[in-house]
Amino acid sequence: MSFENVNVMIEKFYKLFYETEELILKQGIKCLTTTELHVVEAIGNDSLTMNELSDRLGITMGTATVAINKLNDKGFINRKRSDKDRRKVFVELSRKGLKALKYHETFHQDIISKITKNLSNAELESFTTVFGKILTNLENQIEFVKPDIINNFMKGCKIKITEIKGSTLIKKFFKENGIVENKEVKILDKNKYNITLLVDNNKVEIDTIDSKNIIGLLLKD
Known part of the structure; x- marks a missing residue:
């Protein structure tokens, strides 16, 4: 298989996966965008400072702040000041946010189960080995372009x-x-x-x- 075919397959998978995610999201949590849901996923069950959140997402502090403000307005996160240092503000998911996180996690489990249902254990093992190597190569490239x-x-x-x-x-x-x-x-x-x-x-x-x-x-x- 040529590099061009590999590129086409990766692009097609990426597009189909996120189109599916967008459609499922509209059926379940209509008031959240896909980007906002990924912020919810990044916070998870943790309590993070804005610096920690922006580092985890790989985005600027300004972009993270805009997303957090929107999630706060929609009731998906809570802001909390540190007891030790009142200048520090932590963000964590509200009860509503935790429900959204659970919904998103269930979606991922369900979609992965469906797209791999006709693969044997040997095929899955082979796929994870090859894909693991691809991810390692990608990580090695990212370190030269990601601040x-x-x-x-x-x-x-x-x-x-x-x-x-x-x-x-x-x-x-x-x-x-x-x-x-x-x-x-x-x-x-x-x-x-x-x-x-x-x-x-x-x-x-x-x-x-x-x-x-x-x-x-x-x-x-």
């Missing part, structure tokens, strides 16, 4: 900084040490408490809490 906090990169990695978050004071510290957007840096060392970066031939040590404000892309050697 992430520098804490999640390994020692020795070269990173291009794409975004700086945090307070004015933290941003000032970063700027004074040459850590700015579009700068290429290298992770020299990292441990539980600190990350050491090579920035313009200078070593810069950053607390691991502050370093979560630095977003970057992995550079190929």
Whole structure:
């Protein structure tokens, strides 16, 4: 089978699966869009900060905030302030949201059962093996195009900084040490408490809490 045929099959599966999901959704939870339902799925049974939610979904904080505001207006989520740090706000599913989550999980279980019903155990095992390899290859490609906090990169990695978050004071510290957007840096060392970066031939040590404000892309050697 040619690469073109593989591409056609993947595109067709993706399109049919999400068309089915959209149709089922309209029959069950008419007031939610597919995107909003995926946010509900991402929250699950957890209580998340907006940073954690945006990281889990792989979207910007602004996009996540818009989705959460809509879900809040529709009664699918609750906002709750941390008892330890009143500045922190957590989002979690309301009773209505948990019902939507259960509906969505049941849909996935049902659709997977139906589309694999005429496959033998051997065929399913073969499929999961091959598809697992495809997913691994895709994950290896994504790491070069998906921005992430520098804490999640390994020692020795070269990173291009794409975004700086945090307070004015933290941003000032970063700027004074040459850590700015579009700068290429290298992770020299990292441990539980600190990350050491090579920035313009200078070593810069950053607390691991502050370093979560630095977003970057992995550079190929």
